[in-house]
Amino acid sequence: MSGCRAVTKRAAGVMIAVVLLGTVQLSRSNLEDALPHVDECSVCMSCHVDTSPAPMRLRTEDLLPEHFMPTDVKEKQLKPFCEACKGCTHHLHILARSGSKYIFNRTFHDEAGASNNWLFTAATNLTASGRAIVKVACIPVGKIPVQAHPQCLAELTVKFAKIYLALEKLVEECDLTDIIPKVWVQPISAVLPEIGYHIRWHAIWMEQADGISLENLVRLGNPMMHPNDLLDIMHNRLNKTQVVKAAIFDLMTSQCDRHAQNIFIGESGHLTLIDNERALYENGWCAMDSIFLPATKKFTINVMENAWVNKFKNWGTKVPQCWANVPLLLDYRCYVPGGQLGTAWPRGVQRCLAKLAGMSAEQIRHEYGFPNLVTATALKNRTKAMHEDGFESAMLHSYPVNPSPWRYRPAPSCCKIIHTDMYRCGVPWNPDTAIPFGDPIGGLPWRRDSPDPGSYVGGT
Template sequence: MIGPLDHEAKQRLPNCTRCTGCSTVLTDMHAAPVTAAGLEGLAFMHGKGATNGWLFFGKVAGGAQRFIVKVYCMPYSKAHGRPQDCANEVYTERMRLMMAQVRLADECGAAGLTPRVWVAPVEAIIPNGTFRGYHVRWHGLWMEEAPGITLHGLHTTRGAENAMYELLTKKMNKTQVIQQTVLDLLTAQCDRHSENVFITPAGDLTFIDNDRALGVVTRCGGDSMLLPGNRYHTQLRLGYWGPTMQYYKAHAGKSNFCTGPIDMRVVMDYRCYVPGGKIGADYPPGLKSCMEALARHKVPDIMRRYGFSSRKPAEILLRRSRDMLMMGFEGALAHSPPRSATRYVYQPQPPCCGIVLDMRGTPRCAQCWQPIIEAQKDSVKDNSTAARVKEVLVQEDE
């Protein structure tokens, strides 16, 4: 059960601001900045997320360890506070998908890239806000708290420029960048932006919020800052909401122009850390054997192994693993279904594999670099004919 069965009846009871029988203590994870241990006192704010899940810090009553708790099916919208229905089956499947991806990473030799997640009871009251005292009494998604600071937090924190430079250019775990890039393509990850990427003082990476993958987002085969040729990857390089885009537009075509300001996060690019800038079929050993195992099995076998309740996630894993082995990484990135709607598809930007800080402290590419100027496509509507055509990933008897 991931939602209340007795909401109307409970509304007739007194509101509680103190819970004497609760097994969980929730606190607001958006009330104050979180200090990143070992990072010179840097602090960041957790993102609230775009889904209807309510996010909290949570502890088991009497326990010391803090977790992230995602409560689905609250009777009220976190955005506007009005009553809302619960898509119970949809969110139950999201939980299965997140747990499946942890298992997949473990079996693919990439353990630790994704925090542990599990479904467990939440017996608590909402700690603050309009619905302070509301009694949560159903299962939620529990997650380990990722160590370090988000890349978005580093980017937006005044005074963090030098720390960010050190982390991304000298300490960042490049093997983990390659591993997660391969996993993002394999799982058709459609929400990999920098609020979902944590980095520790040692440069180790953790990738959170994997609930918009494996076909959850309609007509999206990938939208990740790690994958060239899609929206999030392009946004980092063109800076649609700042002066970067205008700068490069103004200087495009000038014969003596070399490079300009750039977002330091662009060095999280697998092309900088593999021979010749291409993975081809030379996957990390654990990931290659994992994909070979997936490619040998049929959809029902994959469904049973990872706990999927529908065929689509298993079909994506089967098709992508086959294509990635046969076409190589770059071939599959360009051609393997599921295919994306136009708003997610961009020209692959050239890599920038080194950053320097100029006299003003502004990051620039260490070599001559210019982006491919391309208009933002968020407002581009999907092709209605293409949207109606069902994409065949594998045959029905597979």
């Protein structure tokens, strides 16, 4: 009998627990049903994710400026403040506060980015990792306090979105998807963390890159990385095949913003190139500027002192010195026979270049969805030169071209770096420190009140 009573008490306890759990769930469901929809709130501090995301957009011709900005600002302001609401598609986490990464035996934090656009992370079923970076324009709240009146550049965002989607198709055809994260455009309904502002328009989504930025790797980390450990990663782990692919991609697409924050390195040495929208002569001024391309300013700064390359006024009469900064190990010439790539393209690139060289700019624009003929023509001209004349000739002579003050003579490669009191080239290396005439800040003629320290016409 005692055994029967024990079973009965246990069963009764389970029944009570089930009833209580059901009551709690019912109460929670009733509470959520009673919540206002986020569309009915001016601001909502906590939004329940209970709505399926809208489909992503793949047709670039469908994208308009109004897709990337709020269109109901006045109406929204008249709605009530909500402490909690329902109807969101995603929870957003601010990228710069999204936690730390433990990689290379130390802790790192992702950078916030320099643009006006907010960067978030969010869950998604469209990437292998289940996470994505979400870039949102036109949020009327500054990322930092000094941005009291952030700009809404919806037309520029449309242009960049179209470039991203066109490049997505291009890298698939050229077998370069291993170095470029997946990108798509998708509507979002979510609230700005801690502020509650309702984001209710399209965002540019991209697969979250594995690893950390080169800037992070070289300069940050807790504890700070020892120079010998950093050199071990760059010499022995770095994926050299992907370095060559990165140089090809940056030349082909006329990348103009390939600095150390836009290059991610995974623990295995895998490379990922992010923020690729400053491309294809989209601004009508910059034709290429990349750590991977020796004839550009960003590469040259790693050879000579930044103050010398940028011609800072307080330079005085000092003699410029050259030292081997770590990013020089991203020089493609170190990883191709004889330091010349020529037309020895990786598999897939040759086929891709041949196809593009045979198309008109209008055909390229229509097939890939580029935003205008300027960007399509830039791709047409560059790929035709690469296909017919090879990498080095296209880098130095093909169109589009940089303004003269941004056309540098390529320094010799330094494929081995050592660290003593500072980073130095481990082989005989004596770059010419001459720099072009003109203003390197904007690529304009020299108009400052001090003598121009340049000594040759850029591109000669």
